[in-house]
Amino acid sequence: LLKVSNILAQSLNIDELSGEVIAQMFTLLKRINRGAILLLNKETGRLKEVVSKTRMEDKEGIFSKINYSRTIVNRALKEGKPVMISDTSRVDKADLSDSMERMNIRSVMCVPLSHKGDLKGVIYVDSIGSPEGFRKDDLQLLTGLSNTAAIAIENARLYSNLEKSVELRTKQLEKAKDRLQQSESRFRAVFEHMSNGVAIFKAIDDGADFIFKDFNKAAEKIDKIKKEDVINKSVFTVFPSFKDHGLFDVFKRVWKTGKSEDHPPMLYKYDGITSWRTDYVYRLPNREIVLIYEDVTAQKQAAENQQKLRKQLSEAQKLESLGRLAGGVAHNFRNILQAIMGNSQFLQMIYSQDEQLQKIAGVINESVKKGSDFIDSLLKVSRQDIEREILALDLKDVLDETYKIISNTFDKRIKIATKIEESLPVKGDHLSLNQVFINLCNNAQDSMPDGGELTIEAKKDKEVVIVTISDSGCGMDEETMKNIFDPFYTTKDVGEGTGLGLSITHRIIREHKGKISVSSEPGKGTIFKVFFPVAKKIGRVKSESPLRIKHGKGEKILIVDDEPAVLRALENMLKAIGYEVDSASNGDQAIKHHKTYKPDLVLLDWKMPDMDGATCARKILDFDPTARIVIITGYQETVKNKIDARLKNDIKGLLLKPCRLEKLNKVVLKALNS
Structure with a gap:
């Protein structure tokens, strides 16, 4: 048994072990003719022949069919004890199989294969021929062999199960590895793309x-x-x-x-x-x-551009509204200015020797000019183009004039200092540039409600003239500096500012091909720097000269205007320089007067109620194609937009209110001589 045990310990394969057990049985028990090992399937409860052997014929061969007594095997399994029949002739035939009788099996032993109370199967052997083929010591030997075989078979089964488990686990791990590799591959693909x-x-x-x-x-x-x-x-x-x-x-x-x-x-x-x-x-x-x-730079820029476009749209809508308002205001306001200037210049002509009156009239005329410039500014900022007189000039003259104005009008608690170089040649419109610097100085004054220091400096630096206007006021934060040149932007209370001053300033500077910069900090004042390209030659502002008028020779002029004050002013001006004058306050009167009065020239207001200037001009030209007509208007854009080809050829001149007597005289003479 020890030898058998050592032999069995060398294998963990159930089939090999079973074959070795059968071989050892046949070696130890010479009287065995046939033998088989049957293992129990615990899941089905059925026996399965693992290996069998016989001494019959070629000494060994594979059973093609299980030929054993099921009664004996079941008894051994049920009782869990060895069963031995020494002589089958003494046993009930029902307990024997037909093959046993045919093969003349006379002795049988069946021993359970059991380990630690766990039934594994049976060892079945039989002997053919003579009865009493097996003795008790044969049964004992077979029982001992079965115990050793049961342990070996159990170990082999455990090993087989372990192998299967390892194989299964290996397959599972390989699948898990494949899934992990696929997951890693997917992750890497997503990560990289x-x-x-x-x-x-x-x-x-x-x-x-x-x-x-x-x-x-x-x-x-x-x-x-x-x-x-x-x-x-x-x-x-x-x-x-x-x-x-x-x-x-x-x-x-x-x-x-x-x-x-x-x-x-x-x-x-x-x-x-x-x-x-x-x-x-x-x-x-x-x-x-x-x-x-x-x-998100692109998205950020797109959002900023969209915000900028919305802001531009909002500004455009505001400017459009301002333009409509300015257009309406321009006509009425210029009518008022025309009446003032006309009467002022009429007085200058009548009292040409009165020096004091001449000075007063000059101040009035200058104020009228500033009022007209203000209207121009409104129209300009609302994109209603106003023609400016761009000439070579000395910027020092403009700055000196600015200083003269602010020194007489600013709060006396504001100390004004200047440092302006001689000869600062630039190209520009004198009045527009004066407006730029007055706006910047006004901005400085507003930042110093309790007084402070305002400094105006100007110098030529190579190809640039630099004007610096600095103050010791309240200063500005970065957000304010970003928006100060936007139309309608203001930090002042309602009623204290329009938000247009610096916007107009910025626009005028750009029109003069200049640049403006601002630097400021809250509580540390503000510095504006304006840069203009240097002009090749320099000009001087011409001082206002005495009126130079070429008098008429009694030519008849019909004045048509719905504003009585304007009518009287124009009548006085034209009569004073030698013209015969008739007047009409609307289009219907103008047509009637023209037919009876037969004027040499019609001075026709463009914007009138009931019948506008364009309609009146066409009707006059219908019955008098040779009529000379000069349009006078407070808002020249409406004339440019509405005048047709016929009127464009027949109209002999265009005057913008308020017009000075010199300009009126010049246009009238040109029209009469056409």
């Missing part, structure tokens, strides 16, 4: 620093750096200014708390890169930090 930049970091020194562990292609493109240049390097080595944007604090919080965070859009500037980005930071289960970021 994401449009967002993705970087993975590992914290070191208890979150004092973070090193790069992975870096996708989008991140390479956004940061303009290769993956191999960042892996295993400190974030501060790669991006020295990392702390400046607040993202490092987000890293530390997420690493400590595990709570993901969105970092709002920020402007990043480093290594020549300037871009707006959004950042999302979260922590992996292994405590690595993942940063997902997107370059």
